[in-house]
Amino acid sequence: MTKRNTKELILSTSLALFNELGEPNVTTNHIADEADISPGNLYYHFRSKDDIVIHLFKRFLTGLQPLTEVPENSALEAEDLWFQLHLTFEIKGQFRFLYRNLSDLTARIPDLGRAMRGLLMRERQAAFQMISGLQLKGSLRISTQEKELLVDTLLLVITYWIPFASMFDLHRLEDGTTQVKAIARVLQLVTPFLREPERSQFTKLAFEYLEQT
Amino acid sequence: MTKRNTKELILSTSLALFNELGEPNVTTNHIADEADISPGNLYYHFRSKDDIVIHLFKRFLTGLQPLTEVPENSALEAEDLWFQLHLTFEIKGQFRFLYRNLSDLTARIPDLGRAMRGLLMRERQAAFQMISGLQLKGSLRISTQEKELLVDTLLLVITYWIPFASMFDLHRLEDGTTQVKAIARVLQLVTPFLREPERSQFTKLAFEYLEQT
DNA sequence: GTCTATATCTAGATAGAC
């Protein structure tokens, strides 16, 4: 087995186990065992367990990158927004262990904490710009105070829909049901502030996809 | 030191440390050290670390109990609702370590998982009844579909406002700022579906308290 | 009830042969 492949194998095995059992409940021996390699070999490729987590996190960020680099002031259409959310939620689902232990991971691994907080701030800004875009276009009416609160609520939902869902149905995260519900939730948060015809558009969109599941 | 007092001391010391550092990062030796007792003594009073967590959780439930036993079909006034939220959020803040490691704790300690899921279901039902009450009174208009989604969003927010807040300002949880923000957030979720005059009432209430901070 | 001392166990990590 070449170096690249083993490293890859360790990462994918770790990701699967972390997602399934939760990162704190997966040992390096467990990973090695599942990947059919020796513990020593694992430590040849990674300096520590945290090192594996960090590599996975970087991969997560990379997967997210093309999505966070959205044209700044473009007022997104409802469909675009839905699609955007769908893509990011998909990736978050793939790396869901990060969100299930957010507090601990960010506290234990300072680099990860900084990076994650950075991501959250970028997401917050993206949400803010989306609202502002709709506002500028005249499709949305909201006070400054309400806007601040709404943006944070959006951030809360797009960050914690994973652990929330996993409290009830751990297995649904693999099919798309949970994602779609979370997306509908996000749209519903914005909808009430919209004017027609956007309001009906958003509402229709949210429940259209919800009903497919 | 009498038995009762030491047990109490262990519990309060554990709670403080868990809240501050996160439950997984606090060892039994650490607790004993902080409480100025020996590790052996700690294990005289509690069979395991999980046992301490369970005791604290029971205490949490007990503190919450008078609040979850709300008269069933009474349509709450805005002020009542605010007060109700304030009391429960206060207690959740006091036991915030439970919410910061929800996924892990519920997975590691099955009893706690069951009990926590039970609490969530009761809270969900309370939210549902609150919405239904307002609906029946004619103050609120919402479709069945939207109602389901809204109730789950409410549940998400009242469950994850603590870890969300602690991602940014770990220290604010001790003063009331974070709670008030979370309450305003909850009110804002319901507001858009309300008719006048309740709508203005709710909005005013949310921002009145928000501005005090 | 409380202490000191210690047992046990396990996870993370390393050494050195191949």
Next chain:
DNA sequence: GTCTATCTAGATATAGAC
């Protein structure tokens, strides 16, 4: 690059004296 064998540290938990 990979293995086997092993070390180390630290956490939970117990034994037995006081």
